[in-house]
Amino acid sequence: MAAVLGETRGDVPAQECRALGNVISRIGDKWTVMVVGHLSTGSLRFNDLMRVIPGISHRMLTITLRGLERDGLVNRTAFATTPPRVDYELTELGQSLTVPLSILAGWASAKRTIIEDAQQRFDQGRDAAADGRS
Secondary structure, three states, X not given: OOOOOOOOOOOOOHHHHHXXXXXXXXXXXXXXXXXXHHHOOOOEEHHHHHHHOOOOOHHHXXXXXXXXXXXXXXXXXXXXXXXXEEEEEEOHXXXXXXXXHHHHHHHHHHHHHHHHHHHHHHHHHHHHHHHHHO
């Protein structure tokens, strides 16, 4: 990872590595990627996000949005209406994340079948090895 960032091994203090790991954990999380992707086109209400993100639970969406808000990537705006309305939108920092995530999504899409083939070969090799030990 250090080489990717233009640094040599040993140049990065442990505290810096932990901080970088925390940021990468947040932005690399599948729910974060999906939330940021959907908010990249404009603000959405909580229930709209629930509808457009397949498989996300109410709890996981809440946790993800809170984390993104804490990290300064998402703004939460509550409206005093009945029923209460809450909108979420990307901050300028959150918008700046859409370009690298788009590039990563494009790479994943282009390489998906290659990766799936490699996984299948790996799993078949493990299964064959396990059968040989039985």
